Amino acid sequence: MKMDQEIYFTDKTERWGKFELCLPGPSDGNPYTDVIFAAKFACEHRVIQVDGYYDGEGRYFVRFMPDQIGTWHFETVSNVKELTGVSGVFQCTEPGPVNRGPVKVDQRFHFAYADGTPFYPFGTTSYVWNHQDEPLQELTLQSLAESGAFNKIRMCVFPKHYDYNLKEPALFPFDGNIETGFHYTVFNPAYWRHLEQRIENLQALGIEADLILFHPYDRWGFSTMSPETDDFYLKYAIARLSAYRNIWWSLANEYDLMKDKSTSDWDRFFRIIQEKDPYQHLRSIHNWHHPGIHYRSNAHWYDHGKPWVTHASIQHHDLYFVQEWREQYGKPIVVDECRYEGNLNHGWGNITAERMVECYWEGLVRGGYVTHGETYLHDEEIIWWSHGGKLHGESPTRILFLRQIAEEGPPLNPVQADFSWDAPTGGVDGEYYLVYFGSSRPAYRILPLPEGTDFTIELIDTWEMTITPLPGQFTGACRVELPGKPYQALRIKAIHQ
Amino acid sequence: MKMDQEIYFTDKTERWGKFELCLPGPSDGNPYTDVIFAAKFACEHRVIQVDGYYDGEGRYFVRFMPDQIGTWHFETVSNVKELTGVSGVFQCTEPGPVNRGPVKVDQRFHFAYADGTPFYPFGTTSYVWNHQDEPLQELTLQSLAESGAFNKIRMCVFPKHYDYNLKEPALFPFDGNIETGFHYTVFNPAYWRHLEQRIENLQALGIEADLILFHPYDRWGFSTMSPETDDFYLKYAIARLSAYRNIWWSLANEYDLMKDKSTSDWDRFFRIIQEKDPYQHLRSIHNWHHPGIHYRSNAHWYDHGKPWVTHASIQHHDLYFVQEWREQYGKPIVVDECRYEGNLNHGWGNITAERMVECYWEGLVRGGYVTHGETYLHDEEIIWWSHGGKLHGESPTRILFLRQIAEEGPPLNPVQADFSWDAPTGGVDGEYYLVYFGSSRPAYRILPLPEGTDFTIELIDTWEMTITPLPGQFTGACRVELPGKPYQALRIKAIHQ
Numbered sequence: 004m005k006m007d008q009e010i011y012f013t014d015k016t017e018r019w020g021k022f023e024l025c026l027p028g029p030s031d032g033n034p035y036t037d038v039i040f041a042a043k044f045a046c047e048h049r050v051i052q053v054d055g056y057y058d059g060e061g062r063y064f065v066r067f068m069p070d071q072i073g074t075w076h077f078e079t080v081s082n083v084k085e086l087t088g089v090s091g092v093f094q095c096t097e098p099g100p101v102n103r104g105p106v107k108v109d110q111r112f113h114f115a116y117a118d119g120t121p122f123y124p125f126g127t128t129s130y131v132w133n134h135q136d137e138p139l140q141e142l143t144l145q146s147l148a149e150s151g152a153f154n155k156i157r158m159c160v161f162p163k164h165y166d167y168n169l170k171e172p173a174l175f176p177f178d179g180n181i182e183t184g185f186h187y188t189v190f191n192p193a194y195w196r197h198l199e200q201r202i203e204n205l206q207a208l209g210i211e212a213d214l215i216l217f218h219p220y221d222r223w224g225f226s227t228m229s230p231e232t233d234d235f236y237l238k239y240a241i242a243r244l245s246a247y248r249n250i251w252w253s254l255a256n257e258y259d260l261m262k263d264k265s266t267s268d269w270d271r272f273f274r275i276i277q278e279k280d281p282y283q284h285l286r287s288i289h290n291w292h293h294p295g296i297h298y299r300s301n302a303h304w305y306d307h308g309k310p311w312v313t314h315a316s317i318q319h320h321d322l323y324f325v326q327e328w329r330e331q332y333g334k335p336i337v338v339d340e341c342r343y344e345g346n347l348n349h350g351w352g353n354i355t356a357e358r359m360v361e362c363y364w365e366g367l368v369r370g371g372y373v374t375h376g377e378t379y380l381h382d383e384e385i386i387w388w389s390h391g392g393k394l395h396g397e398s399p400t401r402i403l404f405l406r407q408i409a410e411e412g413p414p415l416n417p418v419q420a421d422f423s424w425d426a427p428t429g430g431v432d433g434e435y436y437l438v439y440f441g442s443s444r445p446a447y448r449i450l451p452l453p454e455g456t457d458f459t460i461e462l463i464d465t466w467e468m469t470i471t472p473l474p475g476q477f478t479g480a481c482r483v484e485l486p487g488k489p490y491q492a493l494r495i496k497a498i499h500q
Numbered sequence: 501m502k503m504d505q506e507i508y509f510t511d512k513t514e515r516w517g518k519f520e521l522c523l524p525g526p527s528d529g530n531p532y533t534d535v536i537f538a539a540k541f542a543c544e545h546r547v548i549q550v551d552g553y554y555d556g557e558g559r560y561f562v563r564f565m566p567d568q569i570g571t572w573h574f575e576t577v578s579n580v581k582e583l584t585g586v587s588g589v590f591q592c593t594e595p596g597p598v599n600r601g602p603v604k605v606d607q608r609f610h611f612a613y614a615d616g617t618p619f620y621p622f623g624t625t626s627y628v629w630n631h632q633d634e635p636l637q638e639l640t641l642q643s644l645a646e647s648g649a650f651n652k653i654r655m656c657v658f659p660k661h662y663d664y665n666l667k668e669p670a671l672f673p674f675d676g677n678i679e680t681g682f683h684y685t686v687f688n689p690a691y692w693r694h695l696e697q698r699i700e701n702l703q704a705l706g707i708e709a710d711l712i713l714f715h716p717y718d719r720w721g722f723s724t725m726s727p728e729t730d731d732f733y734l735k736y737a738i739a740r741l742s743a744y745r746n747i748w749w750s751l752a753n754e755y756d757l758m759k760d761k762s763t764s765d766w767d768r769f770f771r772i773i774q775e776k777d778p779y780q781h782l783r784s785i786h787n788w789h790h791p792g793i794h795y796r797s798n799a800h801w802y803d804h805g806k807p808w809v810t811h812a813s814i815q816h817h818d819l820y821f822v823q824e825w826r827e828q829y830g831k832p833i834v835v836d837e838c839r840y841e842g843n844l845n846h847g848w849g850n851i852t853a854e855r856m857v858e859c860y861w862e863g864l865v866r867g868g869y870v871t872h873g874e875t876y877l878h879d880e881e882i883i884w885w886s887h888g889g890k891l892h893g894e895s896p897t898r899i900l901f902l903r904q905i906a907e908e909g910p911p912l913n914p915v916q917a918d919f920s921w922d923a924p925t926g927g928v929d930g931e932y933y934l935v936y937f938g939s940s941r942p943a944y945r946i947l948p949l950p951e952g953t954d955f956t957i958e959l960i961d962t963w964e965m966t967i968t969p970l971p972g973q974f975t976g977a978c979r980v981e982l983p984g985k986p987y988q989a990l991r992i993k994a995i996h997q
Binding site for chain 1: 843844845846847848850851852855877920921922923939940941942943944945946984986
């Protein structure tokens with residue numbers, strides 16, 4: 004930090020690290036609404052203007068995530084004299100070994116870190132873990148670290164009101180509380196600092212924060228704020244959070260339950276983020292789906308094909324449709340809710356671990372990605388899906404097993420070779436096939452391998468987590484014996500001489 | 501039998517039993533094509549004309565299934581003098597205890613025997629059990645008798661050519677064989693007498709013969725006969741078989757794989773049966789479904805709404821759609837193929853017993869009916885689905901358990917009470933609910949029972965086959981504890997004082 008009286012800023016940051024400048028300024032009136040504060044960052048020919056934010060107590064911040072190694076210059080811009088024209092220089096250095104930058108869309112249907120390393124989303128869901136008491140939050144982080152299965156978590160800015168979610172949180176994004184009401188022009192910096200701490204904790208664990216900006220499960224009024232307040236809140240969140248490389252913007256959980264908002268509101272939110280986030284973090288919106296479990300038609304879904312949507316974040320129980328959605332939207336498909344492992348009274352929260360793992364495999368081999376959730380009844384109503392805490396289920400270990408297999412192979416796309424409709428298969432034709440039999444259980448199979456290439460085949464028991472090489476090499480139409488039990492897969496790799 | 505020289509006929513038959521008249525007649529030329537032979541049957545004010553058939557060796561038969569107790573008169577009609585004007589009288593008596601008459605559509609979506617007893621189809625599939633060697637056929641009958649699970653079997657007139665089905669059958673419906681070819685104007689009475697014997701064997705076991713008249717799996721030419729031959733064959737089959745009360749007419753298995761036939765052909769076949777079968781046995785046609793497992797659109801299916809179709813005989817793996825099909829067709833829905841319990845290489849034949857039973861339950865509580873099939877690999881390639889033999893699977897016992905539950909209750913229709921989308925429920929509102937949780941496994945549930953009526957509730961473990969009454973009585977919104985494991989159901993009955 005360089006300190007100049009009360010001014011300080013980061014003088015050296017990693018590529019994709021967080022630069023921070025702090026200036027003293029006015030605290031009278033309402034600085035949140037009255038003060039314009041931003042900074043221009045320049046490196047070589049590029050100039051990027053970034054909004055700052057007021058953090059209370061007369062302190063103004065601007066954050067920046069440099070994407071280029073070298074010397075960066077900055078200079079502030081404001082409608083307040085003392086916040087104007089403050090300038091300086093900082094160095095952007097090589098990233099450390101665990102810093103691969105923000106995640107971007109890659110190869111149309113997939114993701115990669117900014118450094119080019121493929122990123123396969125293996126997400127979980129814990130909507131308001133960050134709103135629980137502090138020991139529980141620490142336990143959640145510990146569980147994430149111990150599991151190692153997950154590299155993305157869906158979580159909300161606003162607290163949640165729903166079955167099993169009736170406690171009052173300690174902090175709110177706005178000034179106020181449920182008794183006195185909220186001042187929608189005054190933020191609560193303590194809330195945001197805490198949220199940032201949690202985002203940093205996740206970053207240290209290599210976990211992307213798929214941050215849900217709006218959701219319908221509300222008793223405080225956050226789901227029915229005015230359009231002006233919505234926009235005001237969004238811009239503040241972007242100014243504070245976009246310099247964290249592990250941020251993804253999820254506009255909403257189950258946006259279609261928020262009857263107060265229209266498609267044009269969601270369009271506007273997307274465009275605000277698109278305009279204000281200098282780093283173009285991933286942007287998505289997540290549906291609820293209406294008429295029964297089999298609601299196939301996505302005619303009423305927000306159109307994930309719109310240009311500001313980076314990937315489709317879908318709620319659907321049936322991973323079969325991943326291929327259709329790929330074709331329709333031409334973007335990565337992340338099925339962020341497909342029912343959760345557990346035993347809840349609710350239908351969306353009472354599938355078996357076997358089914359959860361099946362969803363993960365099926366979604367992956369069909370060329371998409373799937374997100375985990377866990378909903379076991381608990382004496383103290385600490386349920387991973389909302390509260391975090393401990394993972395009790397049997398699926399995370401199997402999800403980790405799958406993640407390791409995924410990360411050893413290429414991104415999966417549908418293949419030309421027809422492994423038959425009961426064995427969805429992803430891969431790269433002629434090179435790599437991951438064939439998943441799910442609950443189908445043939446005792447043998449004739450595989451449609453290409454002629455002229457030799458392949459190795461491994462039998463994977465996705466539940467028992469074993470990988471067994473089949474003896475010999477394979478080419479063309481070839482028969483393999485299978486154990487005739489559910490949850491088997493084959494990994495087939497071309498042998499290169 | 502009354503014998504008058506070489507003329508004989510049944511002088512007494514049960515209601516829905518089989519009257520038979522046999523006359524000697526010409527055997528020169530081609531009696532199958534040259535001779536018209538029929539008889540009029542009269543009882544009180546009714547006169548019913550029924551086609552007879554040539555059985556070879558100069559013998560002409562006419563069969564009749566009287567539906568009315570009393571004295572019936574008959575008189576023959578022919579273009580041959582000696583077969584014309586032969587008349588007589590026979591008595592139709594009370595049916596015996598196991599004879600409830602043919603099955604008809606009842607209450608729009610269901611079935612009942614002609615005596616009014618509800619008939620819940622619990623079908624199985626053994627396409628060409630009747631084309632196997634005789635000991636194997638006897639074993640199949642023994643297996644059906646021992647299982648007790650099934651009251652309907654899908655079986656083919658023509659032999660089948662397919663994987664595991666390459667043996668040449670002993671008998672063909674037409675004169676000839678694969679080497680010499682077939683005479684499509686000459687039937688093989690030995691074939692038909694054998695088929696009739698098997699239909700009678702099934703009748704004795706209380707099993708309906710869902711007789712498949714055409715199918716695509718063919719190396720002999722029976723799937724590509726001329727329209728004239730098709731019609732000629734159909735009329736002969738109707739003349740011979742329609743007097744068996746346990747006959748159902750299934751126009752085809754997987755008609756849409758028979759590229760040689762058009763919708764107008766199928767229309768014509770239906771109309772021929774409608775016109776020629778005096779008893780209006782059930783008529784259906786069974787689809788194959790094209791683009792993958794999830795082919796939902798039935799836009800290209802033969803329209804089961806046509807007036808000559810009595811019920812929809814559907815192939816689909818997903819029983820969810822039963823309710824939609826009920827609404828669309830307004831007829832009973834019988835899902836005659838939903839994949840088979842087994843471990844075959846083919847996707848349609850490698851589901852678990854658990855899944856087979858799940859299909860049965862789901863189809864039933866959604867207001868339809870489901871048909872069993874079994875496809876376990878076998879050293880001698882004797883696979884129940886085609887050949888009969890022994891039942892090896894774990895589903896038939898559970899299907900019998902369900903059948904007993906079904907037969908104790910009313911026909912199931914969708915109910916107004918909303919037991920939530922993960923628990924399909926059939927019954928009679930306010931009276932009876934059968935709630936099926938399938939692979940969902942809530943640890944408890946709030947049930948939406950009507951106020952003002954007391955109910956008993958039984959917990960059914962559909963896999964373990966246990967029925968456990970829950971203590972007490974229930975009314976209104978009430979909580980029940982559940983075991984939190986898959987395959988549970990609730991049977992809820994109103995208590996009548």
